[in-house]
Amino acid sequence: MENATPHNLSPAFEFSSIGGKLAGHSGILELMDDLGRAMTTDPNMRMLGGGNPATVPEMQALVRQRMRQLLEEGESFDRMLANYDPPRGNPRFIRALVTLLRREFAWDVEPDNIAITCGSQSSWFYLLNLLGGQYGNRRRRKILLPLTPEYIGYADQGLEPDLFVSCRPRIEWPSGRENCVFKYHIDFAGVEAVLRKADIGAIAVSRPTNPTGNVLSDDEMSRLSALARDHNIPLLVDNAYGNPFPGIIYVAAQPFWAPHVVLTLSLSKLGLPGTRTGIVIAPKPIAAAVSSLTAVVGLANGNVGQQLVLPWIEDGSILNIGPRILRPFYEARSHQALEWARESFESAGVEWAIHASEGAFFHWLWLPNLRVTTRELYARLKAREVLTVPGEYFFFGLPEDWSHRHECLRLNFSGPGQAVREGLQIIAEEAAKAQR
Numbered sequence: 001m002e003n004a005t006p007h008n009l010s011p012a013f014e015f016s017s018i019g020g021k022l023a024g025h026s027g028i029l030e031l032m033d034d035l036g037r038a039m040t041t042d043p044n045m046r047m048l049g050g051g052n053p054a055t056v057p058e059m060q061a062l063v064r065q066r067m068r069q070l071l072e073e074g075e076s077f078d079r080m081l082a083n084y085d086p087p088r089g090n091p092r093f094i095r096a097l098v099t100l101l102r103r104e105f106a107w108d109v110e111p112d113n114i115a116i117t118c119g120s121q122s123s124w125f126y127l128l129n130l131l132g133g134q135y136g137n138r139r140r141r142k143i144l145l146p147l148t149p150e151y152i153g154y155a156d157q158g159l160e161p162d163l164f165v166s167c168r169p170r171i172e173w174p175s176g177r178e179n180c181v182f183k184y185h186i187d188f189a190g191v192e193a194v195l196r197k198a199d200i201g202a203i204a205v206s207r208p209t210n211p212t213g214n215v216l217s218d219d220e221m222s223r224l225s226a227l228a229r230d231h232n233i234p235l236l237v238d239n240a241y242g243n244p245f246p247g248i249i250y251v252a253a254q255p256f257w258a259p260h261v262v263l264t265l266s267l268s269k270l271g272l273p274g275t276r277t278g279i280v281i282a283p284k285p286i287a288a289a290v291s292s293l294t295a296v297v298g299l300a301n302g303n304v305g306q307q308l309v310l311p312w313i314e315d316g317s318i319l320n321i322g323p324r325i326l327r328p329f330y331e332a333r334s335h336q337a338l339e340w341a342r343e344s345f346e347s348a349g350v351e352w353a354i355h356a357s358e359g360a361f362f363h364w365l366w367l368p369n370l371r372v373t374t375r376e377l378y379a380r381l382k383a384r385e386v387l388t389v390p391g392e393y394f395f396f397g398l399p400e401d402w403s404h405r406h407e408c409l410r411l412n413f414s415g416p417g418q419a420v421r422e423g424l425q426i427i428a429e430e431a432a433k434a435q436r
């Protein structure tokens with residue numbers, strides 16, 4: 001008998017250790033799975049999970065108009081779909097971006113400092129594994145996250161285990177504890193201690209931060225930059241939400257780049273996650289390495305996103321989309337959701353706090369003294385058709401357990417108002433049952 005496996009049973013294949021690690025359970029898989037399932041099959045689910053941007057009517061109109069223009073031009077449309085771009089990205093798009101960054105911010109960048117990817121998630125997979133892990137001379141270098149909680153999407157990206165080491169923040173109450181709004185700050189003494197003790201390949205932050213909506217101050221950025229430069233390592237800055245674009249940022253913060261800084265941008269939160277377009281602005285050897293990885297992993301990147309926004313890069317209008325369209329939209333939703341949270345938690349008698357909302361579109365809710373983990377709370381909420389993201393996933397790389405990691409939920413506030421309001425009421429009810 002040549003094949004003992006019946007047709008309807010899959011044979012049990014073994015995976016390599018790297019394969020097993022990448023294909024195993026991960027927070028990001030659960031998050032994207034829940035999101036995808038809820039969006040396609042469960043119309044009643046209140047979507048406070050996931051990182052999907054909102055549908056912003058004015059933005060959609062701009063994109064549709066540009067798509068019509070491409071179709072009418074005919075030739076550009078055909079070229080966009082019929083050709084592979086070079087792995088580094090579309091040369092005209094890269095030239096336009098370089099011109100914009102030099103003109104507006106006086107950054108000393110050239111086309112060789114840029115690499116396009118299939119979205120920031122891919123950019124970070126490449127960067128984290130280029131800079132963290134085993135080096136030839138038997139050294140093992142880690143990625144230092146100077147402030148945890150940090151973006152769930154990095155947690156499982158290391159090809160090698162234990163890629164991260166992270167530091168707890170200082171917690172402050174900018175408008176008094178009674179106002180229930182807190183803010184994380186980098187504890188530089190802690191960061192410097194790790195830099196002295198561990199072998200670090202890069203320092204990494206998201207700014208604005210997913211999950212908290214924190215925006216590291218200009219001063220925190222220059223101190224991190226100086227530390228990275230002094231240790232001869234790059235500073236990786238994930239700008240999925242902030243400046244120069246998409247500009248979903250509610251406080252003053254200078255866009256930041258320097259010759260040892262890797263700044264990643266994305267078109268996703270402009271409202272174009274379906275185009276899968278990421279941009280890496282980096283020292284030339286790192287940008288070259290990223291484009292080599294693109295060639296190996298996927299030959300080339302998608303062209304559609306680059307072609308869609310090309311005229312906005314060429315005329316600089318991409319820098320106005322945030323201040324003119326996206327910021328007012330998301331900031332209003334942030335304020336509204338905070339008011340609803342205050343109403344719901346106060347009437348349910350829940351002890352609560354929310355991180356200062358300075359950018360991105362998440363509220364980071366702190367529910368102290370829970371008798372259950374936030375994974376359990378998440379499951380209870382999901383059973384009541386409220387999708388959130390449990391906080392535990394965002395504290396990877398922290399050597400010690402910390403009660404705070406079991407007390408937070410990430411809430412996407414960008415969805416329809418009614419769902420957010422009902423979601424917050426149900427969270428308050430469940431929190432009241434779960435709090436000591």
Ligand SMILES: Cc1ncc(COP(=O)(O)O)c(C=O)c1O
Nearest residue numbers: 051119120121206210240266268
């Ligand atoms: C901080 C951060 N980085 C990267 C990404 C990935 O974005 P992209 O859609 O460009 O892959 C996200 C998406 O939510 C994010 O929040």
